[in-house]
Amino acid sequence: MNGSVVIAAGGTGGHISPGVALAEVLSEKANAFGFESVYIHSLVRNQNNPDLLQPPCEVLWHNIPQLGGIKTLIYPFLFLIPFLKTIIRFRKLKVNAVIGMGGYSSLPAILYAILFRKSLYLCEQNCVPGKITRVFSRFAKKIAFSFELAEEFHIPGKIIGNPIRKRVIPEHLNIRQNENLHEGKKNTINVLVLGGSQGARQLNQMILKAMENSEIASKYKFRLLTGTNLYDETKNKASNDAEIISYANDMKPNYEWANLVVARSGAGVIAECLVFGLPMILIPYPYAADNHQKANANFIEKEGAAVTIHSTSDDPTPLVKFLLTWKDHSEVLREMGHVSLALSNVNAAYQTVSYFFSESK
Template sequence: MNGSIIIAAGGTGGHISPGVALAEVLSEKANAFGYESVYIHSLVRNQNNPDLLNPPCQVIWHNIPQLGGLKTIVYPFLFLFPFIKTILLFRKLKINAVIGMGGYSSLPAILYAILFRKPLYLCEQNCVPGKITRVFSKFAKKIAFSFPIVDSFQIPGKIIGNPIRKRVIPEHLNIRQNENLHEGKKNTINVLVLGGSQGARQLNQMILKTMENAEIASKYKFRLLTGTNLYDETKQKANDGTEIISYANDMKPNYEWANLVVARSGAGVVAECLVFGLPMILIPYPFAADNHQKANAEYLEKQGAAVTIHSTSDDPTPLVKFLLSWKDHSEVLREMGHISLALSNVNAAYQTVSYFFSDSN
């Protein structure tokens, strides 16, 4: 055996969820690829992340400081002590391969791989590669992309798809939520609104204002996941026709209920919508690093699986326009859903692991 594998998956849920999906596969298949075991390396502040409450393997917690602000000058000193602890622990656990999921929290594991000449593999979730991928791509043995990266970046790798956790994967992949709409068996179109775990006030307010349109209220039913911090204020403003939920640990029933999704365009949410064959209205978070959400949304819009609203306000006008145009033309949603499904890869986790650790790839 070649020791163990560490998956550096900290930071945001967009890094953690696909890392956990890879850990699910490797916890069962590590021996088949010549390794003894697999670990997840994540930040202490992620201990309450839903994906890490019941992880498929042991999680090693660390507390590497975030780079930025006034700490920049003294950062090397703040970084050094926890990094030395990481090295000693990794040596003890016989870590002989590193998978970096992106974000600053993956830096200790990546530097360990480089310093001790261990195989380094990188996963890039977005169409615009993150700084970790851009800086360390030349040290990586292989890089897996979730989506095609924008043309301005020349980074070698393989487009596979964003790894999906087992508990999110549909049980019946042949079920198409929007077939019944096209056949006229369903009068109501279910709209799932996702602002992320922290919520998005812009999306919440936009939906509430959209529902003031009588034509839309008569045709569309909304389920709004507000985010825990924004639940109370949104609930107070909502009318009786809106289903308000703060957060859902189990997203599968919500995706199965939906015919259409309104969401930010983070790679994780987008990938999950794709495997359920869902059309999307994407409202990119304008302050995302390198504006990567904009690039993700534009890729999906170009393919025909989504439409994009570029806005920083809660003005419902563009959303109302889309919904009214589809009110009597649900075949448009059906076709968008087919394209969405065609862009998905429900087996991305296994294929990524196979790509990394099979010599033939």
């Protein structure tokens, strides 16, 4: 195959991060996989996304409008001009293959592949496939899944794992940070709280309330990544014992510090926790599209790497219950960590690219 390949990775970080991971592999091995060049196709509003500030390949920016709201009726007209620009650019760059990472922002690249009969591949991060995957799966040559799909969906493809960026991958694949919990060599359990790049007020408030319990405060040390917008609010309400951080560009040190993670159940966060062998308390975002975070959390809980809290309030009662149970039974966290690591696939990016494009010999 000659020409170039485009990775359509816009929308949210959950689409961008695995797309960048694929771009890292393809940029290094483009010729081996039969391509001259590799590009990322992403929204203009993502120009400040940390993963796209120093991308592994050139980023082609576009401004396709988001579907929905009062613009629905005039959407085709708003879509047309940016789409025509995409066509002209892709033709000039000899784009012969498109990898769609999901989300509405991948639509122009996917339509280009279909209209001009180019090879189309899809990556689905969640247990509940997004609308893009459901609608365009029949046009795709191959589809790669991060996790097992919810039982009501029957889309042909291969379960590989969520592609992980190189800078997040741990140096050593083990669960060393939890081994000493079981052996009684560590008195404090480090809890990393992740609300996503925009933060999650519910998680922040739940943790702060849980810390009011003296038994929890004496056994657990909390590090809250609040999100930039919620940093001041959380900092002002926190006690001196909580470590409050607005945002971390380099997540590896935080994962290495942690013994336990409390987080939303986006596919990207889950995949990163898995490669570090971390047990999780997952609190799904209840308003996620198609309630896909609930399905993700339920799958990881069923496998034994996490417990879930399905709640829209900041009531700390279920969280406190888990933490008090594990306070004197940290071996449970150790075993959950074993399961977590077993579910991970640190080579998902390379394996996904290899699945899509058989490497030439």
